[in-house]
Amino acid sequence: MTAEVLKYTLEQVEALELAPGAEHENLEGWVPTLASEDDLRQALEKAFDYRGDVTLTLKNGERIEAFIFNCQTGPTLAESWVQYFSPTSPDKRKVSYAEIARLEFSGKDRAAGKHWEDWVKNYNEKKAAGEKNIALVPDALD
Amino acid sequence: MWTVSTYVLKKKLAGNKRFPLVLMLEPLFRCSLACAGCGKVQYPPHILKKQLTPEECFAAVDECGAPMVSIPGGEPLLHPQIVEIVNGLIARKKYIYLCTNALELKRRLPEFTPSKYLTFSVHLDGQRDHHDFSVCREGGYDIAVDGIKEAVKRGFRVTTNATFFDGTDPNSVRAFFDEVMGMGVEGIILSPGYSYDKAPDQNHFMGRARVRRLFRAILSNRKPTWKFNMSPLFLEFLMGDRNYECVPWGMPTFNIFGWQKPCYLLQEGYTESYKELLETTKWEEYGVPSGNPKCANCMVSCGYETPAVIEGFGSWKGFVSMVRGTFNKYPDQHALKLLDDAASHASAPLVQIDQPDHALEETNA
Numbered sequence: 001m002t003a004e005v006l007k008y009t010l011e012q013v014e015a016l017e018l019a020p021g022a023e024h025e026n027l028e029g030w031v032p033t034l035a036s037e038d039d040l041r042q043a044l045e046k047a048f049d050y051r052g053d054v055t056l057t058l059k060n061g062e063r064i065e066a067f068i069f070n071c072q073t074g075p076t077l078a079e080s081w082v083q084y085f086s087p088t089s090p091d092k093r094k095v096s097y098a099e100i101a102r103l104e105f106s107g108k109d110r111a112a113g114k115h116w117e118d119w120v121k122n123y124n125e126k127k128a129a130g131e132k133n134i135a136l137v138p139d140a141l142d
Numbered sequence: 143m144w145t146v147s148t149y150v151l152k153k154k155l156a157g158n159k160r161f162p163l164v165l166m167l168e169p170l171f172r173c174s175l176a177c178a179g180c181g182k183v184q185y186p187p188h189i190l191k192k193q194l195t196p197e198e199c200f201a202a203v204d205e206c207g208a209p210m211v212s213i214p215g216g217e218p219l220l221h222p223q224i225v226e227i228v229n230g231l232i233a234r235k236k237y238i239y240l241c242t243n244a245l246e247l248k249r250r251l252p253e254f255t256p257s258k259y260l261t262f263s264v265h266l267d268g269q270r271d272h273h274d275f276s277v278c279r280e281g282g283y284d285i286a287v288d289g290i291k292e293a294v295k296r297g298f299r300v301t302t303n304a305t306f307f308d309g310t311d312p313n314s315v316r317a318f319f320d321e322v323m324g325m326g327v328e329g330i331i332l333s334p335g336y337s338y339d340k341a342p343d344q345n346h347f348m349g350r351a352r353v354r355r356l357f358r359a360i361l362s363n364r365k366p367t368w369k370f371n372m373s374p375l376f377l378e379f380l381m382g383d384r385n386y387e388c389v390p391w392g393m394p395t396f397n398i399f400g401w402q403k404p405c406y407l408l409q410e411g412y413t414e415s416y417k418e419l420l421e422t423t424k425w426e427e428y429g430v431p432s433g434n435p436k437c438a439n440c441m442v443s444c445g446y447e448t449p450a451v452i453e454g455f456g457s458w459k460g461f462v463s464m465v466r467g468t469f470n471k472y473p474d475q476h477a478l479k480l481l482d483d484a485a486s487h488a489s490a491p492l493v494q495i496d497q498p499d500h501a502l503e504e505t506n507a
Contacts, residue, residue: 013430013438016349018308051184067189069399070412083412085398087188092399110184119178119278135279136176141187 028052028109034102037077043103044071044082053087053107058099065106066093073097110139145237149209150455160391160420162208163448164239166406168397169194169227171216174245177277181407183216190216192398196226202396203236206416212263212393214241225253232259239263241303243277247289251296261299261371263331264290268304269318272311287325294326301371303331308348312359312484319368329371334380336407336442349439354382359484362477364470372443374467375460376450380441381472384450388429388437392448394419404428406444408436 027050032043047054048071056064066084073080077098084093119136126134146163153161170193173183183190194202203211211231218224219242231238237259244264254260267276270283293300302322306315319330334353348356357380370377378384390405400412401419405428413419429437429445440446454464 009433010430013350015351016439017352018347018349053186067186072411085189085192087186107186110186111181114178114184116178123275133280136178138173138176138183139187141172141191
């Protein structure tokens, strides 16, 4: 099983009352140290899960702002790649792990602060202040 | 029903091991709501501005070949070419479920033409207060209901779709069923929530035991007026009367990133073609028997309705069970007790944030 640990038996699954959710790390602003191949692989796996843009600096000095939505890992760095959209280009692009020198979680984490409890707190405060038509609005696109 | 049944039979007779039933076509991720916990719209602005072209949609539909196409999102009615996309799919004789929060429905309806192939599937999570709180917008229910009534009046096919999370009051859900059927909708679609790891909120998802108890309380002792736009066998699965294994390839997802591995809710990579999706996804790594913790609490229709449909149309025994399920009211004294217990704990119409675990807790279903 790829990057997974067999965690539950069938009996345990069927008896689950509440489902333990995934832990989300606070990665915004993080610049991982990429001292080894493992460091790079682990950091790019987190970048693949990250709900914001990252900045990749390639070994040739090029800097790419990217939303990474796909990755494939192979036996070597040269055979592993991430696929991304850049804000400045309409096309999907790929870059090999072997070309990446630096990674920064530079963009805003778009999932942060969007827990149910955040909404409940926000709602209760506004309600107590007498507000009407309380709502969360989508983030601005510009 | 005829289209789906002949499709399933043809695939089975042809010996197809894996085939799609519903294409989940996400033409964009942009949405007019900002529901807390939704994992479908948490993207940077440059991603939210992207959308599939009609040609990309048609190519995906043609390649996949599924007889039904569900169009979720994001909010599909925000796509400037959604009418062209819908008309192109109707021309291909695909049965379309356009999933909408209905905030724009009333305004956009004149652009669409009623068709047996087109159903507006309106997101309504419960009665007024519950829905508004669930979608984080006061007044959202009234706008959506306005849209539903106008669509029904204009001769469109309309269903509602609801997702239920921990803390849901089953009595309120049953009252909600009465309300929506009174609006003239064709049927109700429902699903338990699922804690897919992209969702920002991870604390309000039921495990399988609790899902079964909730749905047994909701779906037993059915009223004659209720109609469900779902496989009766899938509803029995939710109630705990049947067991199925996840069939993620039955409802493949296509969006701006490509064909999503392995299913509608997990995002573990993308392929460029449906063929590549089928051939390169390690299907054995998903579903409950795999032990994959990401699949542990999932009982969602995108994984479990396909096997129910295949059983229903794939054998006489399944077909008879399906017909029986369509007319069965599922009388169940224990489920009535579950409702009584829930009623004795209920204190407010909203999801009970501060005491999420009380309802249905002390039962032995």
